[in-house]
Amino acid sequence: MTAFTLLINIAVIMAGGVLMAKKYVDVSDFVTFLLYINIFTDPIRTLIDFTEQFQNGYSGFERFVEILEVEPDIEDKPDAVELKDVKGNIRFDDVSFKYKDSAHRVLRHINLDVKAGSYVALVGSSGGGKTTLCSLIPRFYEVTNGSISIDGKDIRDVTLKSLRNNIGIVQQDVYLFAGTVYDNILYGKPDATREEVIEAAKLANAHEFIEGLPNGYDTDIGQRGVKLSGGQKQRLSIARVFLKNPPILIFDEATSALDNESENIVKESLEKLAANRTTFVIAHRLSTIKNAERILVLTEKGIEESGTHDELMAKNGIYSQLYKWTR
Ligand SMILES: Nc1ncnc2c1ncn2[C@@H]1O[C@H](COP(=O)(O)OP(=O)(O)O)[C@@H](O)[C@H]1O
Numbered sequence: 001m002t003a004f005t006l007l008i009n010i011a012v013i014m015a016g017g018v019l020m021a022k023k024y025v026d027v028s029d030f031v032t033f034l035l036y037i038n039i040f041t042d043p044i045r046t047l048i049d050f051t052e053q054f055q056n057g058y059s060g061f062e063r064f065v066e067i068l069e070v071e072p073d074i075e076d077k078p079d080a081v082e083l084k085d086v087k088g089n090i091r092f093d094d095v096s097f098k099y100k101d102s103a104h105r106v107l108r109h110i111n112l113d114v115k116a117g118s119y120v121a122l123v124g125s126s127g128g129g130k131t132t133l134c135s136l137i138p139r140f141y142e143v144t145n146g147s148i149s150i151d152g153k154d155i156r157d158v159t160l161k162s163l164r165n166n167i168g169i170v171q172q173d174v175y176l177f178a179g180t181v182y183d184n185i186l187y188g189k190p191d192a193t194r195e196e197v198i199e200a201a202k203l204a205n206a207h208e209f210i211e212g213l214p215n216g217y218d219t220d221i222g223q224r225g226v227k228l229s230g231g232q233k234q235r236l237s238i239a240r241v242f243l244k245n246p247p248i249l250i251f252d253e254a255t256s257a258l259d260n261e262s263e264n265i266v267k268e269s270l271e272k273l274a275a276n277r278t279t280f281v282i283a284h285r286l287s288t289i290k291n292a293e294r295i296l297v298l299t300e301k302g303i304e305e306s307g308t309h310d311e312l313m314a315k316n317g318i319y320s321q322l323y324k325w326t327r
């Protein structure tokens with residue numbers, strides 16, 4: 001019996017007691033009345049429960065509709081073309097950028113010419129805009145001024161889908177969804193064959209540990225599945241990118257959260273992945289980008305220094321300071 005029916009019963013019995021004492025009703029009437037009341041309270045309770053559920057459901061539905069109605073900030077132009085046969089030459093032409101709701105510019109007058117297949121590292125203090133600069137290439141945000149082009153085509157003139165198909169991103173945080181290891185790699189190219197998935201895992205140094213899991217490639221991961229280490233998750237995300245096989249790569253602090261041992265394994269597969277692709281690397285530890293063909297030092301004034309590790313060390317400027325601090 002719920003508190004509601006209990007309360008009604010107590011109230012009725014008390015009222016009945018008073019009425020019987022004053023001889024307004026007799027006992028048999030009162031018992032009949034009590035039986036009716038009990039039959040009557042159930043549907044009332046159901047009705048109250050239903051109203052409550054309906055209200056909860058309705059406000060949930062309203063929120064759902066609100067989210068569905070959000071228009072994406074960035075959309076294809078009506079005459080956008082497919083970005084095809086990408087070589088990977090990337091050019092920033094006087095690019096400035098500020099986030100919508102913020103007053104200050106994160107990037108100012110960035111000019112940058114990156115040849116197809118080269119390996120470029122971005123360094124600079126935290127909050128300097130390295131992640132922001134890289135997120136402009138897949139058009140996660142639109143440049144405020146200037147333009148970015150790939151193989152001479154302005155990225156605003158191509159379809160978002162084809163643009164993003166040509167860019168692979170490996171970040172510090174790896175997004176794995178509930179499902180099997182296999183499904184999580186397949187996400188990189190949904191129409192791939194099983195052979196292609198396994199090949200990608202091998203290239204990413206992931207095949208061996210996957211085979212060691214309870215069900216191999218069909219092992220469940222995610223919330224209720226097996227727990228993977230940070231390095232293992234990172235290798236799955238690298239396998240995804242191998243499978244996608246894009247000509248342009250962005251590694252944003254991909255190894256920053258790993259311990260030394262797994263960092264080395266992950267670094268090895270990242271280097272294999274980067275071969276013959278245009279690659280932007282952001283790394284916390286400067287020792288990991290020492291071999292980059294070009295290192296760009298990003299400050300609030302723009303790209304202040306640019307060159308190889310040896311050139312920048314010889315210059316004795318910002319980079320050499322940063323290098324000495326973080327070693
Ligand atoms: N989504 C965002 N909205 C508003 N400001 C942001 C957003 N993301 C980053 N910022 C700001 O932009 C600046 C550059 O950030 P970020 O590109 O992440 O730097 P870095 O990667 O070099 O550490 C920071 O001041 C940061 O607070």
Ligand SMILES: [Mg+2]
Binds near residue numbers: 130131252
């Ligand atoms: Mg960052």
